[in-house]
Amino acid sequence: MAELRSNQKIAVVGTGVIGASWAAYFLAQGFTVAASDPAEGAEGRLREWVAGFWPALETLGLAEGASRDNLSFSSDVADAVAGAVFIQENGPERLEIKRAILAGIEAAAQADAIIATSSSGLLISEAQAGAKHPERIVLGHPFNPPHLIPLVEVLGGARTSEENVQKALDFYTRVGKRPIRINKEVKGHVANRLQVALWREAFSLVENGVVSVADIDTAISQGPGLRWALLGPFLNLHASGGEGGITHVLEHIGPAQREWARDLGEYPETDDYIGLMAAGVDEELQGYDFAETLRTRDRLLIELIGAKKQAPQLP
Numbered sequence: 150m151a152e153l154r155s156n157q158k159i160a161v162v163g164t165g166v167i168g169a170s171w172a173a174y175f176l177a178q179g180f181t182v183a184a185s186d187p188a189e190g191a192e193g194r195l196r197e198w199v200a201g202f203w204p205a206l207e208t209l210g211l212a213e214g215a216s217r218d219n220l221s222f223s224s225d226v227a228d229a230v231a232g233a234v235f236i237q238e239n240g241p242e243r244l245e246i247k248r249a250i251l252a253g254i255e256a257a258a259q260a261d262a263i264i265a266t267s268s269s270g271l272l273i274s275e276a277q278a279g280a281k282h283p284e285r286i287v288l289g290h291p292f293n294p295p296h297l298i299p300l301v302e303v304l305g306g307a308r309t310s311e312e313n314v315q316k317a318l319d320f321y322t323r324v325g326k327r328p329i330r331i332n333k334e335v336k337g338h339v340a341n342r343l344q345v346a347l348w349r350e351a352f353s354l355v356e357n358g359v360v361s362v363a364d365i366d367t368a369i370s371q372g373p374g375l376r377w378a379l380l381g382p383f384l385n386l387h388a389s390g391g392e393g394g395i396t397h398v399l400e401h402i403g404p405a406q407r408e409w410a411r412d413l414g415e416y417p418e419t420d421d422y423i424g425l426m427a428a429g430v431d432e433e434l435q436g437y438d439f440a441e442t443l444r445t446r447d448r449l450l451i452e453l454i455g456a457k458k459q460a461p462q463l464p
Contacts, residue, residue: 158183160230162254163239164191164222167267167295169198171237172220174296177203178324179212181219185229192222202296208451209297226250227257234259235320237289239267247276255281263317265289265303270337273306283308287317288331290338297450302338304331345416352422353414355429362429378453379463 157180161172164186172195175182184195199217223229230236236258240250247268254264264286266276277283288304295301301321305314314330321328331339351365360368376385383395390398434442457463 157181158233160185160233160236160254160258161239162186162226162229162236162250163241163267164195165239166198167291167293168237168239169195170202170293170295170297171239171267171291173199173202173206175237175324176217176219177206177209177211177215177296179214181221183221183223183229183233185223185226187224187226191224195222196220202294205447205451206296209455226253230254230258230262232259233262236262236264237267238264242269242271244271244275247271248279251276251280251286261285263287263313263320265317267291267295269341272334272336273304273309274334275306277306277308280308284310285313287314288338289317289321291326292340297447297454299325299327299454300340301326301328302331302340303328304334304338306334349416350413352417352426355425356417356422357414361432362426363433366433379457381464384464 159175159180159182161168161175161182161184164172164184168184168186172182172184176199184192186192186195196217199220203217221229236254238247238250238254240247247266251264251266258264260282262285266273266286266288267290268276268288269290273286273288277286280286283306286306287309288302288306290302290304292298292300303314303317303321305311318328318330329339335342337345347369354360355362355365373385380388386398387395390396390401393400
């Protein structure tokens with residue numbers, strides 16, 4: 150795939166929060182972006198969201214030629230994807246709807262365009278079933294919000310060509326993302342499965358009265374989360390082992406961890422837990438302006454992302 154910038158077009162199909170965030174990111178990278186969404190009022194919401202995301206993107210640094218004026222919108226998906234070299238689809242997480250959207254994209258997309266779906270959990274092989282050109286449909290799952298968080302999970306389905314998986318990886322890398330290659334399809338992909346594993350135990354600890362919702366958040370945000378923001382779980386384990394590294398630490402604490410693992414809670418089987426978690430969040434947020442909290446979070450994220458870019462020794 151040739152170098153992609155302002156003279157080439159990226160299509161964003163589906164402009165909810167994720168799609169709008171993708172659109173803002175691609176615009177900031179200097180591309181022309183054509184967006185499409187059939188919902189009433191979608192264009193207005195999209196432009197409002199992009200305008201809201203833009204100051205953060207300016208802080209991170211805009212590519213040459215980057216402008217919000219390079220955004221166009223059509224309710225007709227065919228208009229949006231025509232001539233696009235890369236298409237980022239962000240439709241609902243319902244298999245039949247996803248297949249219908251992909252079919253509409255395929256009918257109008259140019260032959261060499263990569264079609265990446267942002268699906269957070271659907272199996273790509275199921276989504277591409279019935280497609281006329283399944284070899285160019287890949288998973289390109291971002292972590293929210295895509296305009297800030299570098300991670301993108303890339304995966305090919307049973308009928309995706311290896312060449313197109315590599316093209317997607319190369320594309321995301323060139324536009325400043327940190328893609329990871331998933332080698333085997335599993336529900337929820339990788340990062341979401343890791344989150345669910347943590348949530349499962351967090352819900353259990355709160356339900357069993359071990360700790361409050363607020364203290365769970367503090368335990369992560371003021372504990373391992375600080376290290377995880379810099380190094381992943383394996384490298385942090387390796388660091389914990391001193392000279393012996395990960396081998397030493399796992400030999401040392403492995404038996405205890407196996408015992409703890411046997412005692413972990415299960416994900417709640419009914420919705421009864423939701424009220425308890427929601428009440429805990431309400432209590433935690435007393436005295437806070439949550440919108441301002443999120444603005445502060447994003448400001449610190451920008452500072453951390455910028456600092457990590459200047460630290461080549463961090464993965």
